[in-house]
Amino acid sequence: MKITPETGWKELPQGGVIPEAGNAEQYITGSWRTFRPIRDEEKCTNCLLCWIHCPDSSIIVEDAKVVGIDYDHCKGCGICAEICPPKIKAITMVAEKRD
Amino acid sequence: MASLKQLSSKKELLTGGHRLCAGCGASIIVRQVLLAADTPVVIAASTGCLEVATTIFPYTAWRCSFIHCAFENAASTLSGVETAYRALKKKGETDQDMRFIAFSGDGGTYDIGIQALSGACERGHRMLYVCYDNQAYMNTGIQRSSATPLGAATTTSPAGKVLPGKTQNRKDLTEIIAAHHIPYVAQASPSRWNDLVSKAQRALQAEGPSFMNVLSPCPRGWRHPPNESIKIAQLAVDTCIWPLYEVAEDKWRLTYRPKQKPPVEEWLKTQGRFAHLFKGNNQQVIEQLQAEVDRRWEELLEKTS
Amino acid sequence: MGNLISMEGNQAAAEAMRQINPDAMAAYPITPQTEVVQTFAQFVADGRVDTEFVTVESEHSAMSACVAAAASGTRVMTATSANGMALMWEILYIAASTRLPIVMALVNRALSANINIHCDHSDSMGARDTGWIQLFCENGQEAYDSLIQAVRIAEHPQVRLPVMVCYDGFIISHAVECLELLKDNEVQKFIGEFKSVNSLLDISHPYTFGPLDLYDFYFEHKRQQIEAYGPAKQTVIEVGKQFGSLSGREYGLFEAYHLQDARLAIVLMGSAAGTAKEAVDRLRANGLPIGVLKLRAFRPFPSEELTQLLSRFEAVAVLDRAVSFGAAAGPLFTEISSALFASNHRPLLLNYIYGLGGRDIDIEDIQEVGKKLQKTAESGKVEQPFDYIGVRK
Numbered sequence: 001m002k003i004t005p006e007t008g009w010k011e012l013p014q015g016g017v018i019p020e021a022g023n024a025e026q027y028i029t030g031s032w033r034t035f036r037p038i039r040d041e042e043k044c045t046n047c048l049l050c051w052i053h054c055p056d057s058s059i060i061v062e063d064a065k066v067v068g069i070d071y072d073h074c075k076g077c078g079i080c081a082e083i084c085p086p087k088i089k090a091i092t093m094v095a096e097k098r099d
Numbered sequence: 100m101a102s103l104k105q106l107s108s109k110k111e112l113l114t115g116g117h118r119l120c121a122g123c124g125a126s127i128i129v130r131q132v133l134l135a136a137d138t139p140v141v142i143a144a145s146t147g148c149l150e151v152a153t154t155i156f157p158y159t160a161w162r163c164s165f166i167h168c169a170f171e172n173a174a175s176t177l178s179g180v181e182t183a184y185r186a187l188k189k190k191g192e193t194d195q196d197m198r199f200i201a202f203s204g205d206g207g208t209y210d211i212g213i214q215a216l217s218g219a220c221e222r223g224h225r226m227l228y229v230c231y232d233n234q235a236y237m238n239t240g241i242q243r244s245s246a247t248p249l250g251a252a253t254t255t256s257p258a259g260k261v262l263p264g265k266t267q268n269r270k271d272l273t274e275i276i277a278a279h280h281i282p283y284v285a286q287a288s289p290s291r292w293n294d295l296v297s298k299a300q301r302a303l304q305a306e307g308p309s310f311m312n313v314l315s316p317c318p319r320g321w322r323h324p325p326n327e328s329i330k331i332a333q334l335a336v337d338t339c340i341w342p343l344y345e346v347a348e349d350k351w352r353l354t355y356r357p358k359q360k361p362p363v364e365e366w367l368k369t370q371g372r373f374a375h376l377f378k379g380n381n382q383q384v385i386e387q388l389q390a391e392v393d394r395r396w397e398e399l400l401e402k403t404s
Numbered sequence: 405m406g407n408l409i410s411m412e413g414n415q416a417a418a419e420a421m422r423q424i425n426p427d428a429m430a431a432y433p434i435t436p437q438t439e440v441v442q443t444f445a446q447f448v449a450d451g452r453v454d455t456e457f458v459t460v461e462s463e464h465s466a467m468s469a470c471v472a473a474a475a476s477g478t479r480v481m482t483a484t485s486a487n488g489m490a491l492m493w494e495i496l497y498i499a500a501s502t503r504l505p506i507v508m509a510l511v512n513r514a515l516s517a518n519i520n521i522h523c524d525h526s527d528s529m530g531a532r533d534t535g536w537i538q539l540f541c542e543n544g545q546e547a548y549d550s551l552i553q554a555v556r557i558a559e560h561p562q563v564r565l566p567v568m569v570c571y572d573g574f575i576i577s578h579a580v581e582c583l584e585l586l587k588d589n590e591v592q593k594f595i596g597e598f599k600s601v602n603s604l605l606d607i608s609h610p611y612t613f614g615p616l617d618l619y620d621f622y623f624e625h626k627r628q629q630i631e632a633y634g635p636a637k638q639t640v641i642e643v644g645k646q647f648g649s650l651s652g653r654e655y656g657l658f659e660a661y662h663l664q665d666a667r668l669a670i671v672l673m674g675s676a677a678g679t680a681k682e683a684v685d686r687l688r689a690n691g692l693p694i695g696v697l698k699l700r701a702f703r704p705f706p707s708e709e710l711t712q713l714l715s716r717f718e719a720v721a722v723l724d725r726a727v728s729f730g731a732a733a734g735p736l737f738t739e740i741s742s743a744l745f746a747s748n749h750r751p752l753l754l755n756y757i758y759g760l761g762g763r764d765i766d767i768e769d770i771q772e773v774g775k776k777l778q779k780t781a782e783s784g785k786v787e788q789p790f791d792y793i794g795v796r797k
Contacts, residue, residue, distance in 0.1 A: 003156075003157035003621075004361040007157075007621075007624070008253075009627040009628040009631075010628070011623055012562060012625060012628055013603065014503050014628070015502045015504070015564070015610060016501060016615065016617060016625045017613050017615075018156060018158070018159040018615055019602075019611055020157070020614040021161060021162045021163070021611070022116050022160065023157070023159060024115070024117050024153065024160035025115060025116045025158055025160075027117055027118075028116070028160050028408060029115065029117075029118065030468065032121060033692070040397070042398050045206040045309075046102035047103070048107055049103070050105060052101070052103055052146070052381075052565075053239035053292070053329050054122075054287065055121070055123050055126040055130075056115045056119075057111055057113060057126075058115050061220075063108075063161060064104035064107055066384060069249075070115055071116075072115070072116075073115025075120075075121035076121060077122035077123075077124060077327030077328070078120035078122070078324075079210055079325070079326055079328055082325070082326040082327065082329065082330060093326070129673055139607040141476075141575065141604050141605065151616045154614075154615035155618070156615045156616060156617045156620075156621045157621065158616060159612035161610065161612055162610060162613075163607075163610050164604040164606075164607065164611060165610070165612045166475055166612075166614055167614035168468055168471055168495065168614055169468070169494055169498060169499055169617065171464070172465060172468035175460060175464070175466075175468035175472075175606050176468045176469070176470050176471065177472065178458060178460070178465070178469045178472070179428070179471060179472025179473040179476065180467065180472045180473065180605070182428045182430070182456045182474040183456075183474075183477065183604075184476065185456050186427035186428050186454075186473075186478050187427070187476075187477070187478065188457070189454060190427070193605060195607065197605070201405060214461060214462060214465075215464070215465050215468065216463075217461065218460060218461030218465055219465075221461070222459065222460075222624075230422070231677070257477040274643075336439060348458045359643065376769070378519075
């Protein structure tokens with residue numbers, strides 16, 4: 001079942017549990033970001049150090065290759081850019097523009 | 100040891116969309132620990148940043164079973180889960196291989212939860228207890244804990260005109276748990292992911308209680324830019340403020356030896372919570388801290404030699 | 405007739421637990437409950453139960469482990485007293501709010517300070533708002549019977565609430581009585597198979613238990629929980645009836661002793677109800693129209709039923725074995741008077757505090773209460789609404 005701010009007490013699951021595992025994915029934390037990590041595909045060697053050190057599970061990896069960044073959840077901490085080996089530096093942090 | 104490429108093919112049990120601060124060490128630690136599990140897991144967490152930020156009703160960032168009960172009882176709560184598992188196994192109602200992992204901050208582990216943790220270790224429940232040690236009560240706004248290092252300014256050990264931040268040394272919890280002579284105890288850092296993941300694997304293989312104390316950088320509480328979390332964790336390891344070692348079946352082993360051992364000052368400089376130590380007459384606190392770090396490091400070298 | 409045997413209240417409770425054979429038990433010894441834990445430990449040591457027994461390092465951990473084991477789809481029991489339950493306090497609320505059917509034997513004992521190991525109801529009364537169902541017992545037989553019923557009540561799908569079975573420390577826990585026990589298979593058949601709901605160990609349906617619940621949902625969760633106490637009341641009655649068919653001993657929300665033709669009543673809970681019955685017998689022999697209302701279910705509190713029953717009386721005395729410091733009266737009195745306020749016909753009410761820290765109350769004491777009730781009824785006014793029994797001036 002989908003629990004919304006309109007859900008009344010009769011519909012809520014008993015005991016205060018959350019029945020929908022992993023639904024925090026539906027919550028967007030990308031709006032917290034002030035700097036956006038931009039990855040240079042050409043420079044990236046897919047060492048995956050950014051992936052293993054990401055606090056927000058936001059480095060998208062498929063078949064052992066980085067295929068993108070999950071901007072819905074990335075908070076822009078910049079650990080990925082910092083951890084990227086000095087000789088490679090495939091990720092740069094760019095200020096977010098607000099409309 | 101699995102490579103990052105191998106680990107990256109595993110399904111992650113913690114999603115994005117949790118509300119920990121940008122650059123938080125806790126979720127990095129959780130991800131690295133959980134990548135070590137090869138079976139289904141049940142997670143117990145004590146009240147704290149991780150629990151609060153990952154389970155705000157109606158959202159949960161956990162793809163696996165998860166229970167939070169209270170602040171001081173992650174260990175006894177997980178004891179109950181593990182007990183139920185043994186009961187159902189005995190009755191033949193489950194043959195699923197499972198592991199049980201607790202995550203708790205230093206407040207829930209060093210301080211208010213140490214009794215429950217000690218009890219669970221002594222009773223021998225097969226479970227892994229992970230302390231993400233960010234060295235203060237961060238969830239309630241950076242109050243000092245018994246894990247806070249000497250000289251650190253927190254909101255209950257502020258630096259003032261007469262006091263230079265916290266006036267006591269931190270408790271050595273890892274050694275306290277090692278004194279329970281449980282099968283596996285380790286100290287780790289998210290900056291050495293391979294060391295951490297291997298330790299978590301060994302901990303999960305242990306046929307009894309296991310404990311990992313993991314340094315968890317906190318940009319808000321330590322006062323550093325969020326992108327420096329991993330760098331600062333590694334500097335703690337290199338300065339021997341946070342040595343990496345394990346105690347497996349009572350055998351002490353250093354798992355990482357810094358090539359150089361920079362002065363603690365190098366680590367202190369990176370964080371605003373120590374800024375006052377570089378002003379006025381506070382230099383002596385740095386010297387005291389250095390002496391304490393050196394003394395404990397020498398002791399550890401002896402134990403692990 | 406079942407199996408007649410003489411045993412202490414605590415042994416009877418442990419025997420009920422053995423027959424229930426829960427999946428898990430986590431408990432910490434405390435006087436006067438100690439024997440329950442010891443006896444059960446022996447059952448475990450002798451292989452007479454299948455229970456995983458967790459010898460925790462504190463009552464706080466006992467209740468925490470019970471909460472988690474119950475959330476992991478197992479039948480769970482524990483036992484404690486006084487300060488032990490005070491240490492569980494925080495987790496008592498969590499057990500009830502998470503809707504976990506844990507059954508606990510609470511051997512009533514006074515709370516510190518000063519430290520006292522003897523009976524009063526201050527431990528139960530302090531926990532009255534935690535969300536636990538509370539059943540009070542008059543003797544070892546009732547403690548035994550109620551523990552077995554408690555499993556059914558707690559696990560009823562419309563209830564799913566923890567139950568504490570309260571019996572008086574020493575007076576019941578350590579007194580030898582002749583009891584009638586059910587056979588093991590009768591108990592098993594009566595309680596039935598445990599049915600797991602939302603188990604942590606069900607990996608195909610991962611649940612998150614105990615999340616942060618803010619102003620947007622917490623109130624709805626509480627509103628939902630409040631709704632469970634209606635079915636809980638009905639379930640106490642139904643299970644009590646079914647237990648009656650099985651054992652010949654029927655139970656309900658309360659027991660009415662000679663109330664049918666009475667105009668005066670004494671309301672109380674626990675072992676003193678037995679003393680009150682004897683006092684009432686003697687008073688009735690002297691022509692006093694008096695009876696006893698022994699309350700069994702303090703939570704859920706049977707407001708409507710008691711209002712209906714008591715409103716026609718001329719005078720009622722409520723005997724409290726606990727104090728609510730700073731309140732106008734004892735906790736039982738407050739509940740009774742509040743329930744009766746809804747009625748157009750209200751008896752004159754007296755409140756007595758008795759038996760704190762194990763102070764004896766005897767038949768003569770209660771006969772005195774009966775006489776005061778008569779005087780009150782005759783004069784039509786309450787001269788002293790609040791008094792004590794058995795405390796030195």
